[in-house]
Each structure stands twice: as C-alpha cells, then as structure tokens.
Amino acid sequence: MAAFSRTLCLMAACALLCSAAAAAPIAPAPERSEGEGPFPQLILRGLTVVTGTGAPAYGPVDIVIEGNRIVDLKMVGNPGVPIDATRRPRLAEGGRELDLSGHMALPGLVDMHGHIGGSEQGVDAEYVYKLWLAHGVTTVRDPGCGNGIDWCVSEMRRSESNRITAPRIFPYAFFGMGRDSPMTRPEEAREWVRDMKRRGAVGMKCFGHRPDILEAAFDELRKQGMRSACHHAQLDVARVDVLTTARWGLTTMEHWYGLPEALFDGRTVQDYPADYNYLDEQHRFGEAGKLWAQAAAPGSERYEAVMKELLALDFTLDPTFNIYQASRDWMRARTADWHAEYTHPALWDFFRPGRDRHGSFFFDWGTEQEVAWRDNYRRWMHFVNDYKNRGGRVTVGSDSGYIYKIYGFGTIEELELLREAGFHPLEVIRAATLSGAEALGAADRIGSLEPGKLADLVIVRGNPLANLKLLYGTGHPSLDGEGAMVRSEGIRYTIKDGIVFDASRLRSDVRRIVSKAKAQRPDWRPTVE
Numbered sequence: 001m002a003a004f005s006r007t008l009c010l011m012a013a014c015a016l017l018c019s020a021a022a023a024a025p026i027a028p029a030p031e032r033s034e035g036e037g038p039f040p041q042l043i044l045r046g047l048t049v050v051t052g053t054g055a056p057a058y059g060p061v062d063i064v065i066e067g068n069r070i071v072d073l074k075m076v077g078n079p080g081v082p083i084d085a086t087r088r089p090r091l092a093e094g095g096r097e098l099d100l101s102g103h104m105a106l107p108g109l110v111d112m113h114g115h116i117g118g119s120e121q122g123v124d125a126e127y128v129y130k131l132w133l134a135h136g137v138t139t140v141r142d143p144g145c146g147n148g149i150d151w152c153v154s155e156m157r158r159s160e161s162n163r164i165t166a167p168r169i170f171p172y173a174f175f176g177m178g179r180d181s182p183m184t185r186p187e188e189a190r191e192w193v194r195d196m197k198r199r200g201a202v203g204m205k206c207f208g209h210r211p212d213i214l215e216a217a218f219d220e221l222r223k224q225g226m227r228s229a230c231h232h233a234q235l236d237v238a239r240v241d242v243l244t245t246a247r248w249g250l251t252t253m254e255h256w257y258g259l260p261e262a263l264f265d266g267r268t269v270q271d272y273p274a275d276y277n278y279l280d281e282q283h284r285f286g287e288a289g290k291l292w293a294q295a296a297a298p299g300s301e302r303y304e305a306v307m308k309e310l311l312a313l314d315f316t317l318d319p320t321f322n323i324y325q326a327s328r329d330w331m332r333a334r335t336a337d338w339h340a341e342y343t344h345p346a347l348w349d350f351f352r353p354g355r356d357r358h359g360s361f362f363f364d365w366g367t368e369q370e371v372a373w374r375d376n377y378r379r380w381m382h383f384v385n386d387y388k389n390r391g392g393r394v395t396v397g398s399d400s401g402y403i404y405k406i407y408g409f410g411t412i413e414e415l416e417l418l419r420e421a422g423f424h425p426l427e428v429i430r431a432a433t434l435s436g437a438e439a440l441g442a443a444d445r446i447g448s449l450e451p452g453k454l455a456d457l458v459i460v461r462g463n464p465l466a467n468l469k470l471l472y473g474t475g476h477p478s479l480d481g482e483g484a485m486v487r488s489e490g491i492r493y494t495i496k497d498g499i500v501f502d503a504s505r506l507r508s509d510v511r512r513i514v515s516k517a518k519a520q521r522p523d524w525r526p527t528v529e
C-alpha cells in the first residue's frame with residue numbers, strides 16, 4: 001500500500017503538490033494531560049514476562065523501574081505457590097507499586113510503518129497517537145512524514161520530552177519532498193539527504209526514482225549514518241527492485257513490491273494486461289494480486305539466490321500484511337468490530353470506494369480478485385516465514401490510515417498475520433519489538449525487557465501468546481461460566497519512558513473524539529457498501 005497519501009505518491013514527481021501538502025499538516029497533539037510518572041521507583045509486581053528476545057515467558061517477576069529505565073526483572077517465585085515476600089524487591093521511599101498478578105508484560109511495540117496521517121485522512125494527531133498507545137505501540141517510524149519533515153521532527157521532539165501523549169517517533173523523510181522541482185542530478189539527491197539530516201530526519205523513505213539519482217541518495221545516507229525504507233513503486237521497479245536497493249544499502253523494504261520482481265526468472269516485467277493503467281486503482285491492486293504467482297518458486301535457483309543475497313546483506317523485511325487484508329476479504333475489512341466506536345467519520349469517508357483516493361480501489365471487487373489475493377498471500381507469507389527461519393529480520397508495520405485499517409488495531413492485526421505466516425507467538429512478539437528496534441538502530445535503548453533499557457512496556461491481563469486478540473482495544477469476546485458473552489478489556493497499561501498510561505482511558509478519549517466528530521455531522525452515516 002502506498003506509504004502516503006495518493007497526493008504524496010504523485011508528489012514523487014510533483015513537488016508543487018508536495019509543498020502544498022506540507023503547508024497543511026494535521027493538528028499536532030495537544031500538551032500532555034495523561035499518564036502518571038515517571039516515578040523515582042516503580043515496581044510492577046507478580047507479572048509473567050515476555051522479554052522480546054525470543055526467550056520463553058517466565059514469572060512471577062517483579063519489574064523494577066527507576067525514572068525511565070528498567071533496572072531489574074526479579075524472579076520472585078514459581079507459578080502455583082505463594083510468593084515468599086522476602087524475595088521481593090523493597091519499595092523505596094517515594095516509590096510506587098502495582099500488583100499485576102495475572103498479567104503479562106511485553107516490551108512496548110514498535111510499528112515500523114506508522115503514518116501519523118495527513119489532511120486526506122482528516123484526523124488529528126491526538127486520535128492517531130492515542131489509538132497507538134492504547135494498543136501498546138510505544139515507538140513508530142513515520143515513513144515519509146506526510147505532514148512535512150519539520151512537523152514530524154517537532155512531534156518527535158515533543159514526544160521525546162513527553163510533552164505530548166505519543167509514541168516515540170522516528171521521522172523518515174520522503175525522498176523528493178520539499179523540492180521546488182524534480183531532481184535531475186545525483187548531486188541534488190546528496191544535497192537533499194544532507195538537508196533532511198540538518199532538519200532532524202533520521203532516515204529516508206523512497207518510493208522510486210531514476211536509478212542514478214536514487215543510488216546517490218543511498219550513498220549519501222550511508223555517509224550521514226542515516227537509515228532507509230523503500231516502497232518499490234511499480235513505475236520504477238523494472239529498473240530498481242529490492243536486490244538493487246539492498247545492494248545500495250537499503251535498511252528495510254516496505255510491503256512487498258520489488259521482491260517478486262527480484263524473483264522473476266521467466267520475465268523482466270510484471271504481466272500487465274494491455275489496458276492496464278497504473279493510476280486506475282483497481283488495475284493497480286487487482287494486478288498486484290497476481291504478482292507473486294509470476295515469481296520464481298521456493299527451492300528454485302533464482303529463489304535461493306535472492307533469499308541468500310538478502311540474508312547476507314542483513315536486509316530487513318517490513319511486510320505490512322495488514323494493509324492488504326481488504327484485498328482478500330473486503331467484507332471483513334469494512335465490517336470490523338472496531339469501526340462503530342473507533343473509526344473517525346472522516347477516515348471512513350476516505351476509505352470508501354473512489355477513483356481519486358489512494359487505496360479505495362473497490363470499484364468492482366469480487367471473488368476472482370479476492371481469490372487471487374489469497375494465493376498471493378500464501379506465496380508471500382511463505383517467503384517471509386522462510387526468510388525469518390533462515391535468520392532474516394522481519395518487523396511489524398501496519399500502514400494504518402488506509403484501506404479500512406485503523407491505527408493500533410492494524411498493528412495488532414499485523415501480529416496475527418505474522419502468526420498466520422508461520423511465526424511462533426514468541427517470534428511474533430520479537431518481530432514487533434526487538435527486531436523493529438534493531439532495524440531502527442535503537443536496540444541499545446528499546447525493544448526488549450532488560451535492565452538498562454528504557455521503560456517501554458505493555459501490560460495485559462491473560463496470555464496474549466495464546467490469543468493475540470487480547471491486545472485489541474475491543475478485547476476478545478468469549479462465553480463465561482454463566483453462559484454470557486463477555487469481552488476482555490484489551491491492554492491495561494502502556495508504559496512509555498516510565499510514564500504509565502491507563503489504556504482504557506486512552507480508548508475512551510478516542511471514542512469521545514469519534515462521537516464528537518459524528519455529532520458535528522448529524523447527517524453522516526457510516527455507509528457500508
């Protein structure tokens with residue numbers, strides 16, 4: 001899915017629109033009024049812990065946090081027997097403790113494909129951030145910074161100092177943005193990279209470009225110590241696929257475009273029908289659904305060569321399975337449990353079928369398109385799981401804000417999709433935590449529950465390893481002993497930088513934002529096609 005609004009997509013070649021969008025960013029988050037802490041000492045008692053490193057769960061554990069750092073994960077007993085109080089860490093004067101027996105602690109989640117939204121989505125940053133935090137997302141990478149690099153860097157700094165209620169933000173500037181005219185010389189790409197670094201970007205998001213110019217950008221990124229993400233857009237993928245950019249030093253590939261093309265062994269371009277038009281969104285998404293079937297099969301010489309080279313380059317896959325879910329089951333995507341209370345009406349309008357909105361490609365989307373996409377998923381998931389099994393890094397990215405996908409909920413859906421692809425639940429959590437931190441170059445600070453790391457944690461009642469749906473803001477419905485259907489509560493606390501956020505309060509804030517927006521538009525109805 002395009003990593004940014006359709007307007008921004010086109011901006012790759014049109015800097016005029018580009019600067020227009022940057023001039024009208026969404027409202028930044030208000031000053032923070034949520035969360036408690038950080039505390040001189042905070043002890044979370046009696047939890048089961050999943051560290052994010054691939055280690056199995058263990059508990060009971062008392063987690064000791066001082067300020068914004070984890071200082072100890074103390075094993076205080078064994079399951080099924082009372083905890084010996086003498087083994088527990090002592091609460092210091094002025095400290096705070098929470099009894100969290102029956103809960104599990106995970107590292108804060110890292111969403112590697114988290115657009116903070118834009119004017120097309122029509123929602124404010126507060127809505128986006130609160131949904132993320134309510135789903136345990138304590139770090140996002142904004143691939144492209146659709147609200148402009150200066151806006152994005154400003155929000156990064158405000159979040160860093162906890163002036164706003166938001167995850168940590170890693171701004172990756174959209175390659176080509178902010179230019180008065182399209183780049184025509186490699187030196188311009190180098191200047192652009194240096195300019196973005198000066199303005200606070202930590203990476204580049206590219207969508208495609210003339211190869212010599214793009215190559216220069218990658219070379220300059222390397223010199224500047226910056227990272228990169230690429231959505232290999234079809235317009236350039238015949239010249240620049242995933243292998244090309246990986247050799248140039250690309251850090252993470254987004255989605256999947258460019259990978260089947262690297263795996264072509266009986267063709268050099270996708271089998272486009274004669275009347276294909278890239279700007280017809282149903283053509284674009286419909287034909288994309290037939291692409292993996294055109295790639296070399298697992299075990300073939302070409303498949304092995306591409307797999308091995310990407311592994312050798314320490315390349316990261318950020319598949320964003322979630323954002324294509326509607327392609328294989330449109331009805332399910334548009335009737336998800338959370339739309340009623342959590343989907344902002346402006347976002348809903350943006351999702352509805354339309355020829356001039358990116359990702360709203362359901363002009364006549366039927367069985368044939370969905371079946372092709374299910375096959376596409378099967379092949380794609382096989383590659384991603386195989387890559388992980390051979391030691392490759394795979395991360396979690398949601399790309400929410402497009403195609404019926406809602407911030408936070410989409411991140412949890414991505415966890416379920418990695419599980420479907422064949423990841424063990426512990427591998428799923430590692431992908432969503434430590435692997436993301438590694439791909440960001442931040443694994444020294446975040447991504448796992450270990451002494452010395454920043455205190456970013458997710459606290460949830462029950463065992464999400466047995467059922468990832470416990471992490472959804474709408475919880476998980478099940479039948480209780482009296483025969484009534486009950487819903488679990490979702491994440492209970494999200495802790496970022498030692499600050500404890502009550503996730504249920506964040507969720508109710510979002511519901512209030514949504515109902516207020518609906519009240520301002522009394523005639524609005526959530527039209528389901």
Ligand SMILES: [Zn+2]
Binds near residue numbers: 003
């Ligand atoms: Zn995206």
